[in-house]
Amino acid sequence: MKKRKRRGLGATAAFDRSVFPILLAAAARSTHRRTPHGSDSTVARLLRRALSRSRPSLHPLPTSLVAILPLLLTSRNWQCSSASVAALSCEVLGAAALQSMEASETLASDAAIADCLARALRCGSQRVAEAACNAIMDLSASSAGREHLAGSAVLQSILYLFSQVEFISGVIDIRSTECSKSASKANKSFYLMVDTLVLMVNSCQVDSLHNLQQDVVRKVLPLLHKIWKNVDKLGSSTDCINSKNQLQRKEHEISEAIFRLSMNIACPAHLEPDEVRRSIFGQSVSDYENFLLNYWEKSTYLVTRKQKNLHVDSVFTSLLNEFDPKTPDTIIQSLVNGIVSCPAIASDELDISSFLREVQGSLGATVKYRQDIRVVRTNDQCDQTSIGYAMEEHFFDDGMTFQDADAFVEKCKDAFKNGFSVALRGMEFRSEKIAAIASAVADLFGQPSVGANIYFSPPRAQGLARHYDDHCVLVWQLLGCKKWMIWPDTKLLLPRLYEPFEPLDDLVDDCGGRMEILLEGDIMYVPRGFVHEAHTDVDVGGFEVNSTVDCSLHLTLAIEVEPPFEWEGFTHIALHCWTEKHWSSPFVKSQEEARTSLFALLLHVAIRLLSKNDATFRKACMVAAKLPPSSSCTTTHSKALRSNQRSFFDEIIKKIDKSCNFKEALMCIGLAVREKNDEPFQWMCWLRHLPQHGGTNDQVDFCNILGALEELLEAVSCNLEQSLTEFTDFKSKFCRCVAYEDACESFEMLLQMYRTTRNQYTRGMLALHRKHEI
Template identity: 85%
Template sequence: MKKRKRRGGNGDEASPSSAAFDRRIFPILLAAAAAGRSTRRTESTVARLLRRALSCSRPSLHPLPDSLLALLPLLLTSSSASVAALSCEVLGAAALQSMEASEALASDAAIADGLARALRLRSGSQRVAEAACNAIMDLSASSVGREHLAGSAVEFIYGVIDIRSTECSKSASKANKSFYLMVDTLVLMVNSCQVDSLHNLQQDVVRKVLPLLHKFWKNVDTLGSSTDCVSSKNHLQSREHEISEAIFRLSMNIACPAHLEPDEVRRSISGQLVSDYENFLLNYWEKSTYLLTRKQKNLDVDSVFTSLLNEFDSRTPDTVIQSLVNGIVSCPAIASDELDISSFLNEVQGSLGAAVKYKQDIRVVRTNDQCDQTSRGYGMEEHFFDDGMTFQDADAFIEKCKDAFKNGFSVALRGMEFRSENIAAIASAVADLFGQPSVGANIYFSPPRSQGLARHYDDHCVLVWQLLGCKKWMIWPDTKLLLPRLYEPFESLDDLVDESGGRMEVLLEGDIMYVPRGFVHEAHTDVDVGGFEVNSTSDCSLHLTLAIEVEPPFEWEGFTHIALHCWMEKRWSSLLVKSHDEEQTSLFALLLHVAIRLLSKNDATFRKACMVAAKLTPSSSCTTTHLKVLRSNQRSIFDEIIKKIDKSCNFKDALMCIELAVKEKNDEPFQWMCWLRHLPQHEGTNGKVDFCNILGALEELLEAVSCNLEQALTEFTDFKSKFCRSEVYEDACESFQMLLQMYRTTRNQYTRGMLALHRKHEI
């Protein structure tokens, strides 16, 4: 080639056609790639060829010949740092020629794997690292490219993490450029990676890289305007929300350091004896208020209470507010029946780690019961901030909260289970204790002589834990005796409160009170304490509420739907049901699902929380005895429900409800059925029902029974009786546990991700 150049050759070696490349250059590259230990001379020749290809204003190897594409995976992992780096640069240059070229190269699994291996094998070479990272960024220019590279994302992530420990150049600007590029690549790969693949990352490796991302996330604006940035590529390119999403994604599968057994929390909220907990469940749960008073000397030995109190700096009201609000970010809502965290991440893309949003995350509120009295006899809420307001300036927001507190406003912060590891551990243990998917946690800080929230009732049960000071509560029992459900509209309080029937409770530090859903209540710090001293919290009130939300699948009605589904699965998997009967059987099952729902609207038993999955660690024969009593109680409730279904489920009422929906083309009254899609269905079943698009099945059901209503009624009654006589309790318990675990998995992933965004210390 040197001779040709001296003889005035036309430079084909610099800009070869595909055929010329195969004839002149390919053998040299093949020799270099195939040799186990290539010589310096060969490596030098290969490097020179690659440099010439890159030296033209338009890279000469465009499009890349197929033969070079075949060699690139080997060249990328060459033992020569120069060859490996230049191969990365050739790859990146080719990707920049067009979006189509970039997507085609990214879709080549061998090239993606070779690029990932180049990062890991040559992590000691800063030049290879930069070239590989740049190539990854070029190949990821489009969503299609990122999607194709996602298959090798875990390898890319490990490669970038390995580079983190590499010594940077002595030049500060080059060191920054290299380091920023690696962080940008890491963020890009983590956010492009399939969520399931992130399970493959070792937790100890993730724990090492998370503090680095936290550091960049908190200082991203400063880094972007750093004085040592001489060009746009010399600083971090990742946006703030992209770094926060990467932190969230990497943290979803990291076990939280704080953990509590359900039994520890049980002793704190109901007493030391298991019999106390049994008494609470049998006589108070979802029936009446319950107060556990605590003596001050007992609080010092209660590790759960101590962990709660340690979350806050209780020296002054200002320090309490500072410890509550400082460093928090918004916790966007996740759908209660969301079982795929990827769907949530797609919905909130670009907003994770955003500033807190008023009413979604925090409320600063007071109820004026003197000037704003209504005809109903209770005060109206006044808010310090406007709905939906966000707070970009965190320091200014904290100061405004302090000012509001001095003017009688309470500070109410929701989602504490996403902001504090200790509170998350307590909430998780309470969820285990009651056999529910999750428990929410809110904190309320109120000044003296004030009322925060106006009189109201909740659609969830509440455990109120007084942490500082004292608070007076007025509680009115549920006069309707029908537990309100999640997501149902709230009723006016006019008909729910008998002013003479209220009960007053005063909570002191350490006291815990249980308030069932549907019980109207309001709370005051109205003890006359004289002048309000800013430097004392003794007359203020700080309490935590643990909200036990009973999702639809985990009420007794939900358990009954699961039992019916399990029974149908057994029938379909047995020889008792012929294939031509499957469709009709499925329609009768759908009709019975509707009839059960109608029955539950006016029967409190169906609305109660099913606790067949409640956890109580048996530590003695005494505990085992109480466990048997509680399990026996759950079985008795189910037997009672089955009798009601057999006796009272009405064919005609269910059919009328379906007729109305079909006539109006309105499936809204049947949206409650959507969660049934999560239950496993027998493979190859002809009668499968799409519970998220139910109108078609309802039309088919109506058509099937309307031609002969009397016969349909007889067949439905027989179908219902067979179900009620079946033994499906144990099967339903197993499916209930499986569904609960599915809900828990997504909730836990969300909680861990949000806790990572609120973490204030090194991980």
């Protein structure tokens, strides 16, 4: 009798899509009853049969098979034939996901499948974990699929799996041109794990990253950082000749994953505000309070230190040691080596996700000239202005980036020997110790953040040309000495952040300047608007190459008063709080509510116009400043400070009641509406962060304000005299009934929102600059 010819396994082969899942289910039940492994073999054969057929046989994947996949993915005996079942189930899952975007999203959104993939990653079997990683990558073909998986237990499991890796150094330090098959296979598995981890981290919603276990994240970060720093080396090893065997994630994707994982990890170098206050202003509480009352935003202030006592100041000592102060070369090496660019974050950006979208592809990029660093000198041989002020000469071109880090360091050293100063911005993003000091100073002054720059100058040199700043600075002399010339602000109006700088012609009287010499440990306060320049031509001896004798190293802490945290900003918050309370009354009719909204918008504009020529509105609001706890209610100075804040507010309210001009505000709005130009109202954007009454349709879009301004103009133009009367009544009612305490509460809530985002940015950037050792 003739033997029947075996049918092929092609697409035409019989394949009962309804019976096959039932067979799998029966075999899977046997597997979970710990019956002999023959049942596992049966399941494995069925799964291989499915995979061997043409891919369309898995599309669409039978519902019954989808239902049984979680059971197959979690076979109990991982080390035996059940591992084959789990691994093959992962392959079936991946193959089905690749059939279409719809299939990928459907399978990735199945909570049971995601949970079982997470368990498979932790199973202890390398084969199963690798198959699970492949399945996750296949399911992540669509953005929706990636987000579903990243928001599940999969991310925590891949973090855990990666934290257990022990052979990372062996992979990275490969130098051989010949790699064994076993090493190549291990490296391929390692690359797959890294790719899966980075993809999941970067696909996860920022809010969900809060839920990750910090101890696991802390263990993963140094491993990931080492991989990021060695991406080129990993890509050049011989086992990476085949593109399937090499790391697929790009360098910037790995740096973004490091940034994201670090945003919610507290920095270890935390300092209490009181500790920093004592280091900067001295042990006496009254010294700091006296500074706030009599010098803050008014006059320069110098704190001198006894050289012999500097070693007992732990904050100063740790700060100086951060820069390896043996020689000029070692200082420059510590400043410049290993730094990356810190892209700017918008001043009113309170959503770190928006920032990440804007800088996608550029996190971890090399430093950019002027944005991150300046190498500059000012001397008599440089070009001069019309009135004879010396101009700056830059060693590098604007916007230049530095791909070769070692060559960049050497060029900076050469520039320094030729009289150029090295000025590095954003030190609070590059050094944990400086970040801790900056954060504590921000707390002391009740501001969202404090910037930090470092300046290293050679002997007989001037780095930056004569200028003034739009922020207050604390200058901390760390090494050597420096001579400063300072001219008081003659304009009375404090300069604001982001406003154009005025020429110095009318701001400086050469006879009216004040000279200060800062020695090591000394700290000087310079208010915003005070013109200044600094030199290292103090006669303290000759210059020796590779000696720090005549060099100067100083840190500046920039206290930048953002618009919401000036007194004008506090007044806008007070108006908003009062308007919200007025709306919440059950006796307010809808028509009156609409008028209230329009008049509130008009008063916001009138307050802004008033503040342009009134110095009081421009001062920093200090209601959230952290005064020393031991003296908050006892010392005369503390009571005076609290009283001073309330007096400021009362004075401002009187000025609003007396001077806010209806017609001037209306003219300003009319001009903007006619010209379709909302630029004069961009300052309003930060008001969007305050909670607004009513539904979405009733809320003012402060970032697209022209529509609301048009509505306002149309409403009041019908009867200007009546509108003027109603506006005056509205303004008077606000000035009589506004609650200072309500504004304080909302002010502190807004401050905390700003701080949260700034802290997330700072932690992410610090992680990219951290020097990890494995």
